Amino acid sequence: MQIPLRRGLPRVPAGEPWPPAGSFVELDVPNEAPRSPLNEAPAGDLAAVAVRQGLPRTPGGAAFPPVDVVMLPLPAAAAGATAAESDQTSAAPAGELTAVAVRQGLPRTPGGAAFPPVDVVKLALPAAALKGREDETAQPEAETPSTREPRAAQSPAPGAQPTQPGTARPGRLAAWAAAALSAGFAFAMAVLFARYLVSTEWGEGFTTRFDGRQPLPAGAPVGLPAWLNWAHFFNMFLMVLVIKTGLSVRRERRPEALWAPRGNPRAKISLTLWLHLALDIAWVALGAVFYVLLFTTGQWVRVVPTSWEVFPNALSAGLQYLTLHWPADNGWVHYNALQELTYFAVIFLAAPLAIVSGARMSPVWPKGWTFMPVSAARAIHFPTMIFFVVFIASHVALVALTGLRRNLNAMFAARGSVDPAAYATDWTGTIIFLIALAVVALGAFAARPVFIAPLARLTGTVSNR
Template sequence: SGGEPWPPAGFAPAAPAPEPASVPELVEGRPEAAPVPVAAQVAAASPAPTIEGPLPFTPTVYATPASDRWNADRVARRGKTPIAPAQPQRYGRFTKLQWTGAIIVAGAGLLVAAAMAVLFVRWFLSLGFMQDFLAAFPGEYHLPASAPVGFPAWLGWQHFFNIFLMVLIIRSGIRIRTEKRPTAFWTPRRDPKGKVSLTIWFHQSLDILWLVNGIIFVVLLFVTGQWMRVIPTSWEVFPNALSAALQYVSLDWPTENGWVNYNSLQQLAYFTTIFLAAPLAAITGYRMSGMWPKNAKGLNKAYPIEWARAVHFPVMIYFVLFILVHVTLVFATGALRNLNHMFAAQGSIDPNAYADNWAGFWIFVAAMAVVAAGWIAARPLVLAPIARLFGTVSGR
């Protein structure tokens, strides 16, 4: 109040004088509409741009891996979170293309290593002292005079039952390790707290049948004297097993006739499977099952469940490898003769006999059809009615 006016006169720039309005011209005595400026026409035709979305234009440059990396670096420098580009699907640690490359490289490496091993062993066996070793230990030793010759029919049936049960046990065991959310559960009638998944019930039921079949098999082995074919009776089994292994690697396989005698490498493999691996699988499986006493603190401390878990799965891997090698050698060392031995209980002292007999082959085909049917039927839709006979089946 009382001061001079602000701003002083002449300080602020003067406003530009307005353009004089155009005077409409008369056309045939009528006034013409005033022309609209071009800028006003463009503004009226185009919507006002906003900053909330991308500009409406057709892209002519498309994203590439290099541009994605450049964009990510640029956005990161601005302190913003970049949008990660789409990644290829991974199976475990690698993508499908990486797995394919790894398999090809590993397969080629194995072939090269196998070829080098064959060449080296063939050269090694050609040396003089190794020729003497092969003459002294051809790959098998003579069994006791009381050892039986041939395979009885019960051995073929036991062999089939073991195949059938073992395949389903491996299938259900792998399913237990990979099953995250079971679709069905089984509960015993006498123990409502003993609820387990239907897969575990199936696995343990197969284990019981497999153990019963194994006990019958071992008893018959000792009653009939067949044990002498699978249990070593001489220390010569070890040098002969080494000799057989070297002959297999050299691809000059030892002459054998399982109807009379196994070679020493076979005998050790069968002994390990029957009397070491099978009991180990049973003992560790029983420790992990619901039949193990839960309140036995001293027993649980002496035999921790972690030990059983650490051993049970490698034993299963051993069985899988044994089956693969066993089946491969059955077909590679005279398929018809070996199938007649195992499935038709037919054979001869002459290793070349029964070479044209297809009986064992067709029995084998029928047995594999039964195994395949069991594999397909091992699902909750089929297992649930069977499990209800022994307990209660419920959903998730």
């Protein structure tokens, strides 16, 4: 009886699965395939072994193989099995059999040998393989190596060579270097173009008419109050932690710890996501207080455009920035028009988008509210985070380049004057900024499960799985 063999991995890289399609093993089973042939087999020579039947090969057919018992030689009759194997080999035409290793399993009797007693069987090659071998008669035939011999002499094709670890890193670094060079070249071209433009007659007239200052209404407040300094610090602290935990949530595959509310233990989320949501809630609460104070103290006129002239002034300020000759403005008294539009976009556009899209992606979003798909929220949330990162980087760079100590005094110490040079050498704001920076760094270091777990246990259950 012929039993087809299951095909496995190829013997050579990029080769065909082995053994070839159509390979089978010849078993000495009576044609009538009796269910219990123990009485017909010679005593001590053969043993009945159950065969697991699988699905039929044709729709509506019988289970395959058609027998559930086959006769195999016992370990004591190894010589007889060898003789039978030699008879089978001699009966087959030369060159039509190949040796295939058989995986041996546990013995059938305590202390016995591994079963089956043979580790190699002779299989007949399919007709397609024989035909291919006949086509190669022009070349000298090589002796078929045993399956247990090493195949070191065969060299894989060049395209099948495995990728060495770390080979992708130089390519990635080269891509980053090329991108940095391209960005630097584009920036240099922009600076040269801006300097050429402002040197023309049109450019001189435009920057003279629109100097870049923001148009403020009469009675606009002068100076930055202390509450704005504190709000600026807490916003910096929370924004750094929100971005850090948000990126950690995106990269997290196996959370170190899980959090679940006490009322619903099955609604588990990672502890990193819990921290991200908790920081989001604190940031939203800070924003609500900021909105109230912004509109009740009149400071809103400094970040909300009140005249159409803000747009040509913003263009003029942008040209002045590109020429690397900074706009002449005093942030204690007024911003430039480009700053005003940027702060308006951050406070009244980017922040609400981040809040709404983040709430849609969070577990607190009601399941019945289907008017905003999750895919749309993801498409909004991550680019908004990128916008915040770019804004923070450019904001910090311009603060440092346009008068570091004077700007830090206004932003962190509420110290300033209508005279831009009054606090240009005062170190108070710089010292407070360094302390604030240390607090932010400490908070970023502590934003990990080992430190957050005790706080999370106050609101729910923390577990490792």
